[in-house]
Amino acid sequence: MRLGDAEDGTRAASPLGSSAQITALRRDMLRFAQLQLRDRGLAEDAVQEAIASALANAERFAGQAAFKTWVFGILRNKIVDLLRQGTRTVPLSSLMGDQDEEAGDTALDALFKASGHWNPQTRPKTWRDPDDALSNKQFWAVFEACLDHLPAKVARVFMMREMLDFETAEICAQLGITTSNCHVILHRARLGLRACLEGHWFAPGEHPTC
């Protein structure tokens, strides 16, 4: 089945909408899949399969937004299956060496004073309305840039936990690290992301060094 064709072959019935909308949807699905899988071929296969199986149930959806949410859910399930199989995906253990671990610890320590309390510059501030960010195109560009700013393994663990809903125990097992280490990585990811988002979106200008 070709992209954009409904099951019965009538294009007009497709919830994917116009060909421009199909292109946009497919492009964003690919971006997401590639971010998770780090393999162009695997990502393309996952996207194609997700769209095909979503179209089989497409008549349930009145609007394009609902269809997108649905098809992204299917895509996430496919990505989870592929990561569990582990074929052709980049092994987590190869993403970061000990040096990066140490650099990450130093970065984390810089957030806090020697006493273990927040540095005045890095103390979390009040955020402007996070719900406004949801519908803002520029916000998502900042969000992606902040994710990209994290060390590769830290970002990977965070995405597996928060975007793909893996349990921490399963992430640790895949990584071959202790639960405690896994929690340290997630803590570091959240500290790094919140600082980046705050400095570049939610409270800009309040961070002299950001």
Place this chain on the structure above:
Amino acid sequence: MLTCKEASRLVSESLDRSLDLRERLSLKVHLMMCTGCTQFNRQMTHLRKLTKQYAAGAFTEAADEAKPPPAP
């Protein structure tokens, strides 16, 4: 008494496992006295929500809305 580093770690872990009674109490006491960690705790709720929205393709919809309608 927890440090902010420890308190923020417990806030983070509370998103991944259930804290035991002792941990919950010490975190609660710290949050009552620390605005930084209270903000951090709130921000973690927002971060989780935003990340789930991203993974649900929210960035796509936002991009579409921002674009002018395509030419016929």
